[in-house]
Amino acid sequence: MADKKKLLLLDGSSLAFRSFYGLLDLNRFKNQNGLHTNALYAFNRILTRLFEVEQPTHMLVAFDAGKTTFRTEYFKEYKGGRQTMPSELAEQWPYFSVLIEAMGSKTYELPNYEADDIIGTYARMAEEQGFDVVIITGDKDLTQLATDQTRVDITVKGVSELKSYTPESIREEMGIEPLQIIDMKGLMGDSSDNYPGVTKVGEKTALKLLKEYGSIENLYEHVDEMKKSKMKENLINDKELAFMSKKLATIDLATPVSYSLDELIVTDENKEELVSFYREMNFNTFLRDLDHTEEDVSDSFEKITYTHLDEITEAHFTNDMALYVEMLEDNYHYGTIVSVAWGDANTIYTASPETVKASIPFKEWAANEEMKKAVYDAKRTQVILHYAGITLNGIHFDTLLASYIINTKDTGRDIAAVAQEYGYTEVSYDETVYGKGAKQAVPEDADIVNEHLARKIKAIQTLRPQLEAEFEKDNLTELYYEIELPLALILAEMEMTGITVEPARLEKMKVEFAARLTEMEKGIYTEAGEEFNVNSPKQLSIILFEKMGLPVIKKTKTGYSTAVDVLEKLSATAPIAQMILDYRQLAKLQSTYVEGLLKYIKPETGKIHTIYTQTLTQTGRLSSNEPNLQNIPVRMEEGRKIRQAFVPSHPDWQIFASDYSQIELRVLAHISEDAHMKEAFIEEQDIHTSTAMRVFGIEDEAEVTGNVRRQAKAVNFGIVYGISDYGLSQNLGISRPEAKTFIDTYFEKYPGIKQFMTDIVEEAKEKGFVETLFHRRRYLPDINSSNFNLRSFAERTAINSPIQGTAADILKIAMIRMNKALKEKNMKTRMLLQVHDELIFECPPEEIEVLEKLVPEIMENAVSLSVPLLVDSHYGNSWYEAK
DNA sequence: GTTGTCACG
DNA sequence: ACGTACGTGACAACA
Secondary structure (H helix, E strand, O other): OOOOOEEEEEEHHHHHHHHHHHOOOOOOOEOOOOOEOHHHHHHHHHHHHHHHHHOOOEEEEEEOOOOOEHHHHHOOOOOOOOOOOOHHHHOOHHHHHHHHHHOOOEEEEOOEOOHHHHHHHHHHHHHHOOOEEEEEEOOHHHHHHOOOOEEEEEEEEOOOEEEEEOHHHHHHHHOOOOOHHHHHHHHHOEOOOOEOOOOOOOHHHHHHHHHHHOOHHHHHHOHHHOOOOHHHHHHHHOHHHHHHHHHHHOOOOOOOOOOOHHHHEOOOOOHHHHHHHHHHHOOHHHHHHHHHOOOOHHHHOOOOOOEEEOOOOHHHOOOOEEEEEEEOOOOOOOOOEEEEEEEOOOOEEEEOHHHHHOOHHHHHHHHOOOOOEEEOOHHHHHHHHHHOOOOOOOEEEEHHHHHHHHOOOOOOOOHHHHHHHOOOOOOOOHHHHHOOHHHOOOOOOHHHHHHHHHHHHHHHHHHHHHHHHHHHHHOOHHHHHHHHHHHHHHHHHHHHHOEEEOHHHHHHHHHHHHHHHHHHHHHHHHHHOOOOOOOOHHHHHHHHHHHOOOOOOOEOOOOEOOOHHHHHHHOOOOHHHHHHHHHHHHHHHHHHHHHHHHOOOEOOOOEEOOEEEOOOOOOOOOEEEOOOOOOOOOOOHHHHHHHHHEEOOOOOOEEEEEEEOOHHHHHHHHHHOOHHHHHHHHOOOOHHHHHHHHHOOOOOHHHOOHHHHHHHHHHHHHHHHOOOHHHHHHHHOOOHHHHHHHHHHHHHHOHHHHHHHHHHHHHHHHHOEEEOOOOOEEEOOOOOOOOHHHHHHHHHHHHHHHHHHHHHHHHHHHHHHHHHHHHHOOOOOEEEEEOOOEEEEEEOHHHHHHHHHHHHHHHHOOOOOOOOOOEEEEEEOOOOOOO
């Protein structure tokens, strides 16, 4: 039997817009003639993926023809008030059809009709002939077309992620049939299409009404029977609007289209046209992907020359070379070197790890501070070489770190991705050379590896001037050379030093926890009346909500939620809920911390070596992994005991820890210049108590109870996160209006904070990014999005990132100064860990006295703000005791 | 590979 | 009315 026919219908206009905003990097995506290409680039990616995933037999991309349509005839404001298309998108518009047709599909537009109507018409036509139909769009209105044969996929974020709508999923999510979407729209209106609906009726109310009455028509037949209410009045007053809005939302299924279905058959891609299109747009990766299907990878590269050395001499080194050490494993504390490459603009050398390790000239060059080196990932390179017995000094440029500083989205391990972004395409992806997953392997032919590395050397050299130019342009030079690059080397030292963890202590806990977990399981089984896997949220929810019939409090995407807040609510009536909470807590400790950490202790040294990722977070913080030492339990006593296993590496030594008190709020006080918040810090008041007094109008400090202070604390946290009344109400377990009152009063009492929030969002909307005190940037492409969720998220991020980021900058500076001071004073103390606002050291007892003054002094004076910074220090025989 | 949950600042 | 706190990583289960 032949495969079933499948028609793929794309809303070209909607996807083009989303492509444009989803990849809003106008500087980078330009062709040789200065034409912007970002939307075309993203659109190409969707098309390629859709062909691959959907494998349609028939396809059409529909576009809106123009502003006037049959809808504007009876409501002239329809889609009014829309911003005009940005010129950067308009200039790309003519090329969409070129691309689509080269790929083997047709495009279509029809005067007076929207893309929706074309799509609806063809969908119905195809269904009648037994096709499967898939519709791709960014417009939720099209879900009205979903049937058993037709699936509607809506873009969620940008264009890369799609959410599928079928009649069942619509029923499940909204409790109505696809066709009732039209009635829903009629009642609630649509602000982006600019039609009104009924006053004060939104999605929730509309759904409620539809569940009761089924349709707008039926609703108005029974409107007189409704109880007297404001809503009833609104319904009656806006009756005409409701019917008109419904008409506007209804997709025309009998549009006079001209192609027959047979004419929509997908044809083979027109390779010649595609090649010339990609050339014109400077889409080198896509060009390469086209080649891949026929030719060998390296054939599309320019030739590169390099020399493989079996014996290395001093003549093979000069000042200012690039260096790359290849290792496939992510965790470089345990990996094996594959090969090494270095060179300058004229000459590139490669050598085997054995040759390099045995070479005195190489070691001397590597250790020589005067011989400058450029690398990709300085920290990684330095640690790898350290394990090979080679000290690496004189690193003056790190391509990876540089690209991350310029754009925090560049976090990758693969140099090819970064290189490509800056227009250098003469280097393969690691995946291409080594494969991935289980199939990953070093090619037998050593020349393949060495040529690959030679190209990486070339990439490092080619990229550097471009990256430096970006630094100058964006005022990032100081952040890079004074903070990030020196920090990379300090983090390398910390990782290599590691922290001693006593396995015996953890083993003991493991046995005890295992026994207790078995006991707890038994209790839970008894309560449930059967055995099941408590660790499975799915099995658990069946027991709780289906078998035991407990009330459902919250749902997840896939079923019932069994998260902490839910179980806490249930625990009032069902003892099993509390038992599960206790079980979960202990199971977490056992799997992640006891067993998890044991796996990472190096038997030879008894130490754990984490890896700090310096190029990952969007705010400038570090992250820690394999294992994560930034989330070792502390809030609950039971978990906190894990810290007893973290001890100094010498007998009698101490663990010394210093943390900033309220650094984020102090940063906020500084950047917002809010008088009251500044005053609280300058006068060394307890900030949460001070907030409580102002917000709740308490005169006497003694009258601030624990509970009131707790609420004020939650408000302060909320402020830093970009507050919402809903979030605060959830956090405090109070009603939304109550939360709103707190926030309103807060803004009244701290007008500077309110002003800061308005200003920073405004600034983000204008510039497209926000920055920290030290000019670290975070781009916010969604800040002007028409999608409420995306935009709101970006707005909260605009508020939070400069605060969190500046705090991160400050601790980074403190780390650099601290490292310097320890060296200058010839101290034995070692910096071991960084946990966002605290530093952890190990030290001999005789240095405690010095540290107690030195660490706070350096941390408190790392920067000078308009409010003081305050540091608390503690020490003891283990991390647990340093509290 | 994705989802839900939970550990930290 | 919209649906929410900001930033992370690891684990077990399940597709």
